[in-house]
Amino acid sequence: MGEGGFKNRTTKITIVGLGLIGGSYAKALKKAGFNEIYGIDVQVESLEKAQTAGIIKKGYTDSKEPLGKSDLVIVCLYPEDTVRFIRANMSSFKPGCIVTDVSGVKDGLIDSISSFIREDVDFVGGHPMAGKEYQGIDFSEASLFEGANYLITPSEKSKQESVGLVRELACCLGCSSIEVVGADKHDRMIALTSHVPHVIALALISCNDALEGKNFTGNSFRDITRVANINEKLWGELFMLNRKNLAEQLQDFQDGIEAIKQALLKPSPDELEAIMKNAKQKRGELD
């Protein structure tokens, strides 16, 4: 990258995969003033849409040319495809370039990429904590990451300046909290804050009375089940890759449900109220 990172906006950036997330990166970076943005996708239609919208300079189905000239490559694919893409295109990356990703699990992924990555290419994991229940570039927007949390998971080989560059990238997207964290901790925390909520949505909407309850819902039921409108290929993969952490966090959550069920059996509401007071205090600390 040379010195200065994004001091000017001439950095050449390739975004791999122009779906909801990749498209939103392109739109946000274009809005932030970058003009040398290239797109790679297997779907010509997505590339054409991005080019027509003016958010990429040029689209490619063949990766060789854009990778060869890009200082920063943002891989916006599913976790296993991310590893496959980087491995398959290892020889095409520009010497000195930085590669980052958006995958929602990191532990196995970083280990795997670290095992085959070239010495002159630096991989720094990234995870923007934002999304939608819809897929594809048509739903992408420049503001998708505004105010979101952004997690950066360097590998052991990552240079500090590469980590700094990815941090700057998150700033350009408008993220409000940017945290550098180890891959193992990332996956353990994400299991609780992202994967468990999706399990909850799935389990709640799967309840026998869920559809009969249509006219009985308040906001809380609709809020919780919103993410049940899920992309099963992506989330099936995320869950399986993070299953050990997910099972552990689910057990902690299940213990909490069980404690409330037990409190319901008590003659007085005291125990229930104590659980509620404690929860209210913790929720207050979250904001």
Place this chain on the structure above:
Amino acid sequence: MGEGGFKNRTTKITIVGLGLIGGSYAKALKKAGFNEIYGIDVQVESLEKAQTAGIIKKGYTDSKEPLGKSDLVIVCLYPEDTVRFIRANMSSFKPGCIVTDVSGVKDGLIDSISSFIREDVDFVGGHPMAGKEYQGIDFSEASLFEGANYLITPSEKSKQESVGLVRELACCLGCSSIEVVGADKHDRMIALTSHVPHVIALALISCNDALEGKNFTGNSFRDITRVANINEKLWGELFMLNRKNLAEQLQDFQDGIEAIKQALLKPSPDELEAIMKNAKQKRGELD
């Protein structure tokens, strides 16, 4: 009430309890054109605020006078206080008046009120499915019930015209779906659509890593735990009054969590994806 219900806006209405819900009824009814609205509260301050804001014509700490002249009484108290208030003031209600409430549980409440209510007073239960995580008249607003579900639970004694009047009341508040339902079904469905979501919020925020996960949250975690900012006196009472239904619905939910945990142990994601596809379809039917 005589014929015609709300055909004109001269119906005298008393709202008992000017907190978040009672205050929002007053504001919404005032906005809908009613001018003969009285308020009863033990807190003089709430009455003064309501009167100063012009949303009630007059406030009372003594119930006798407003109840004696009101055609419609809306009791906006906690469930057990609702029963206590109606019982204690039984002799003050105007002959032919309709009494409704806002309580989130109905089964025991309707039975109890039916057991002592005068023959010339008609009680029709009501439950607006809206609220906030904040208490008091300061947070009340005319639009609180706009687009919300409204459940009406008549007793066996309720006259059809009284049910019609409460339906009209819900219309005046701007509710989008108004459903007449038996008290037992009400409580069973509410256990799933309202009480279980609150248990989920409490259990999730109570997890060991919840606060450490502060910078790891996406919208789903914040959405789910939002209602953990709970009024423990009200919700402790609601949970205890509905504990049998709540325990049963929680069991159904827990079975769903367990099914996903088991699917995580399979060598392929097929079972997980099948659960997700099914859930996605059900969530689509909810909208």
